[in-house]
Amino acid sequence: MSSPSKRREMDLMKLMMGDYKVEMINDGMQEFYVDFHGPSESPYHGGVWRIRVELPDAYPYKSPSIGFVNKIYHPNVDEMSGSVCLDVINQTWSPMFDLVNVFEVFLPQLLLYPNPSDPLNGEAAALMMRDRAAYEQRVKEYREKYAKPEDIGAAPEEKSSDEELSEDESDSSDEQVAGKADP
Amino acid sequence: MRKAGRTGVRQDQRHHHSRLNEIDENWVLRPSVDQEPNLIQTDLSPPSSPSTSSATESRIEPITVSLLVSNRTPRTRQNFKWVSKNRRAHAVKPKFVKRSELGSPNNEVGSLNSLDSDIGSLSIEQKVNTKQEKGGDEEEGEGRERGWRETIEVSESVEDVDGIFSRLEKFQLGVEEPELSEEQLRINDQLQGDELLAMESIYGDNVFILDRHDGLRSFQIHTHIEAPSGIAITAMLNSSDELQTKIDSSDDFSYSFRVEYLPPILLTCLLPKPYPSHLPPYFAISVRWLDSSKISNLCSKLDSIWREQLGQEVIYQWVEWLQSSSLSHLGFDKEIMLGTCGKRLTGDRRAVSGISSPDVDIPLIKSYNDERHLENFLTNLHECCICFSEYAGTEFIRLPCQHFFCCKCMRTYSDMHIKEGTISKLQCPDTKCGGMVPPALLKRLLGDEEYERWESLMLQKTLDSMSDVAYCPRCETPCIEDEDQHAQCSKCLFSFCTLCRERRHVGIACMTPELKLLILQERQNSSQLKEEQKHREREMINEILSVKEILRDAKQCPSCKMAISRTEGCNKMVCDNCGQYFCYRCNQAIDGYDHFRSGTCDLFPQEVIQEWEERINPRQVLGQIQAELFAAHGQACPNCGQFNAKIGNNNHIFCWACQVHYCYLCKKIVRRSSQHYGPRGCKQHTVG
Numbered sequence: 001m002s003s004p005s006k007r008r009e010m011d012l013m014k015l016m017m018g019d020y021k022v023e024m025i026n027d028g029m030q031e032f033y034v035d036f037h038g039p040s041e042s043p044y045h046g047g048v049w050r051i052r053v054e055l056p057d058a059y060p061y062k063s064p065s066i067g068f069v070n071k072i073y074h075p076n077v078d079e080m081s082g083s084v085c086l087d088v089i090n091q092t093w094s095p096m097f098d099l100v101n102v103f104e105v106f107l108p109q110l111l112l113y114p115n116p117s118d119p120l121n122g123e124a125a126a127l128m129m130r131d132r133a134a135y136e137q138r139v140k141e142y143r144e145k146y147a148k149p150e151d152i153g154a155a156p157e158e159k160s161s162d163e164e165l166s167e168d169e170s171d172s173s174d175e176q177v178a179g180k181a182d183p
Numbered sequence: 184m185r186k187a188g189r190t191g192v193r194q195d196q197r198h199h200h201s202r203l204n205e206i207d208e209n210w211v212l213r214p215s216v217d218q219e220p221n222l223i224q225t226d227l228s229p230p231s232s233p234s235t236s237s238a239t240e241s242r243i244e245p246i247t248v249s250l251l252v253s254n255r256t257p258r259t260r261q262n263f264k265w266v267s268k269n270r271r272a273h274a275v276k277p278k279f280v281k282r283s284e285l286g287s288p289n290n291e292v293g294s295l296n297s298l299d300s301d302i303g304s305l306s307i308e309q310k311v312n313t314k315q316e317k318g319g320d321e322e323e324g325e326g327r328e329r330g331w332r333e334t335i336e337v338s339e340s341v342e343d344v345d346g347i348f349s350r351l352e353k354f355q356l357g358v359e360e361p362e363l364s365e366e367q368l369r370i371n372d373q374l375q376g377d378e379l380l381a382m383e384s385i386y387g388d389n390v391f392i393l394d395r396h397d398g399l400r401s402f403q404i405h406t407h408i409e410a411p412s413g414i415a416i417t418a419m420l421n422s423s424d425e426l427q428t429k430i431d432s433s434d435d436f437s438y439s440f441r442v443e444y445l446p447p448i449l450l451t452c453l454l455p456k457p458y459p460s461h462l463p464p465y466f467a468i469s470v471r472w473l474d475s476s477k478i479s480n481l482c483s484k485l486d487s488i489w490r491e492q493l494g495q496e497v498i499y500q501w502v503e504w505l506q507s508s509s510l511s512h513l514g515f516d517k518e519i520m521l522g523t524c525g526k527r528l529t530g531d532r533r534a535v536s537g538i539s540s541p542d543v544d545i546p547l548i549k550s551y552n553d554e555r556h557l558e559n560f561l562t563n564l565h566e567c568c569i570c571f572s573e574y575a576g577t578e579f580i581r582l583p584c585q586h587f588f589c590c591k592c593m594r595t596y597s598d599m600h601i602k603e604g605t606i607s608k609l610q611c612p613d614t615k616c617g618g619m620v621p622p623a624l625l626k627r628l629l630g631d632e633e634y635e636r637w638e639s640l641m642l643q644k645t646l647d648s649m650s651d652v653a654y655c656p657r658c659e660t661p662c663i664e665d666e667d668q669h670a671q672c673s674k675c676l677f678s679f680c681t682l683c684r685e686r687r688h689v690g691i692a693c694m695t696p697e698l699k700l701l702i703l704q705e706r707q708n709s710s711q712l713k714e715e716q717k718h719r720e721r722e723m724i725n726e727i728l729s730v731k732e733i734l735r736d737a738k739q740c741p742s743c744k745m746a747i748s749r750t751e752g753c754n755k756m757v758c759d760n761c762g763q764y765f766c767y768r769c770n771q772a773i774d775g776y777d778h779f780r781s782g783t784c785d786l787f788p789q790e791v792i793q794e795w796e797e798r799i800n801p802r803q804v805l806g807q808i809q810a811e812l813f814a815a816h817g818q819a820c821p822n823c824g825q826f827n828a829k830i831g832n833n834n835h836i837f838c839w840a841c842q843v844h845y846c847y848l849c850k851k852i853v854r855r856s857s858q859h860y861g862p863r864g865c866k867q868h869t870v871g
Contacts, residue, residue, distance in 0.1 A: 006570060006571050006572060007569065007570050007571055010571050058599060060569060061595060061596055061599045062599075067795075069800070078753075078786065078787070080787065080792060081787055081791075081792055081795050081796075082795075083753070083795075094612050094613065094614045095569045095592065095596060095612045096568055096569060096612055096613055096614050097614060117775065118775045118776060119775070119776050120776050120786070122776060122777070122780045145822070145823060145841055146841065
């Protein structure tokens with residue numbers, strides 16, 4: 001479908017213009033990462049989550065798939081896989097919704113008002129109902145652990161330093177082995 | 184001499200009048216217009232000198248010839264060239280045809296300016312002449328005005344063009360027209376012709392010219408009043424004639440609405456021979472949304488405009504005034520009060536009001552407004568809000584809920600839903616609307632096949648929602664199910680079991696599909712079977728085999744038994760057919776995620792998680808493999824507790840789960856490796 005590519009471009013552009021950091025995966029305009037900041041006035045505030053968006057072929061007639069890359073503690077997000085069974089996304093999707101809608105309205109709404117009656121993360125739902133303060137505390141803990149801004153942006157840096165060390169390490173181990181081989 | 188002239192005129196008029204009734208529908212059309220431009224253009228050369236009249240003298244022949252021609256041969260309209268342009272944009276449908284646009288518009292425009300100056304300068308001449316006869320004029324004017332006042336009939340029809348013209352002729356009958364010299368008549372005729380051309384070039388499609396046999400020009404000009412920011416129209420709903428004097432608005436109900444386009448004001452004119460030197464045109468103003476008194480007001484204003492500049496062409500001023508100032512003159516520039524008809528004032532006969540009653544007028548005004556909006560929409564480019572491409576208005580489809588989308592998008596959208604079978608979601612794509620898509624529109628949009636599929640899906644869906652409906656195996660008609668899985672078809676009277684769709688078997692269980700398959704396959708080999716029967720049973724075998732194949736991979740929805748196979752995602756499935764949630768692993772009907780917490784079924788099958796992780800975090804997989812390989816030497820991460828293996832001799836461990844580095848030896852988080860490892864700190868490389 002050629003003409004929907006204009007739609008995809010527009011949506012992506014609108015997303016980028018809306019000050020979202022978008023990172024494409026392999027230039028096909030099918031999948032990309034978006035950095036999503038926790039909405040203010042929620043315990044998620046201050047955290048940054050990397051969200052993987054996949055646009056199906058039939059986009060915009062079919063809804064995009066949304067998943068959290070780094071861990072988030074939320075009743076409606078699966079902790080292991082990060083996927084969101086967002087009812088709005090799947091069931092009531094309309095071709096007139098766009099990505100900015102998703103990131104401006106749906107996701108913040110989900111984070112601000114989790115739906116404990118249909119939880120993917122049951123423990124989180126139960127905690128939220130039982131002890132709101134503890135729930136918020138937990139959210140913050142996870143946020144500190146997994147959703148620091150550096151976690152999102154720092155990953156590539158860490159990788160390079162890792163490689164450096166491993167290079168060093170291989171050298172030294174070689175020497176060591178060489179040394180031992182003597183006698 | 185005057186008297187003779189008068190009777191002469193009168194007879195002519197009467198004669199004309201009867202003929203009008205004959206050729207009611209078929210107005211004679213103007214001869215080819217090529218002749219006219221020549222006449223006009225050559226007149227431009229000598230502007231304001233008395234010699235103009237002499238200049239036109241020689242050219243009078245063509246005019247009179249053509250007049251004579253038209254007088255003598257009323258039925259030779261087929262010889263005349265004409266280009267008609269039907270404007271059906273509004274309710275009023277004039278029964279005569281617009282004169283074609285002149286062949287060389289450039290010349291027209293170029294000559295227009297000079298025309299104006301000509302007219303202006305010529306009319307100065309006229310004024311000089313008319314001053315002498317002014318005394319007579321005024322008398323006539325008064326007589327004429329007296330003639331206008333008559334009682335008005337209720338609900339005059341604005342559309343009745345013939346009626347209006349006959350009225351104009353009556354006006355003419357009531358007026359004593361002055362006898363003029365040949366020269367004066369020629370001048371007037373010239374001026375009239377010029378003026379008409381000017382009107383046509385200015386107002387284009389809005390001028391409708393009527394050709395007549397007595398050489399008098401008549402036409403109708405439509406003045407469209409537009410209010411881009413909208414104008415309010417208010418109608419009082421329970422006023423009646425007798426309560427004219429009562430201006431108590433608290434008891435009355437009023438209804439107000441806004442429009443951007445108003446039905447046009449029609450100015451119908453009949454130019455007498457003494458126009459513009461002595462007499463103004465006979466005119467009538469028709470408005471569908473003003474009552475007679477208001478229109479009379481307008482008529483008086485037109486009269487005063489004429490009086491301000493006696494002897495000059497006045498049509499343009501009239502039309503311009505109607506266009507720009509008529510509403511404000513009536514005090515209607517922000518809001519129009521719809522009056523009522525039937526006011527038994529002795530009003531102006533020149534006022535033709537189209538008002539009848541609010542229940543007729545309001546829909547009329549609204550529909551005119553809608554038509555114009557639609558016209559406007561169709562001719563402009565718009566952007567479709569789904570695909571963001573620009574198309575002309577004609578490529579768009581508008582739903583009853585007023586939302587519009589381009590044809591391509593609607594088609595793709597409908598096709599997709601029909602292919603998927605999710606016709607219940609086939610509604611207005613707008614986010615909050617959910618308006619219905621009318622079946623007629625779908626029929627136009629889809630191919631025949633898809634439309635049929637839609638129809639059958641709709642029927643199926645409706646019947647399925649009625650749980651006790653079963654289809655007769657023989658004639659496929661829907662039947663109502665009784666108790667005990669039994670149904671009888673009303674059409675063919677076949678009594679069958681709703682479970683296995685065979686003949687009713689009381690007390691015996693249904694035949695299993697496997698057994699049925701075996702029996703059928705056996706029977707295929709039988710020689711006693713007739714060809715047709717054999718073929719039918721072959722079909723049944725295929726059907727059973729297909730179902731078997733489907734069920735091999737797929738699961739059945741616990742409530743409607745629809746076969747569903749999962750392509751991707753988690754184990755929480757939604758049946759598209761009935762909306763039931765169920766677990767793909769164990770096939771139970773569920774509600775929410777509780778089922779997946781109880782322990783038996785995982786929400787995500789392991790393969791899916793694995794795939795996801797490989798895509799998201801390749802290092803996780805690596806880390807997990809390494810953890811297994813080097814399980815002996817590993818340490819739980821001090822930050823998140825994830826077990827990570829020590830790679831080789833390197834004590835500097837990177838936790839794939841929380842992305843933190845830590846030391847295998849001292850089990851602490853390491854932020855700066857150069858500081859932590861070294862002669863004084865931990866050794867980075869140790870064996871074991």
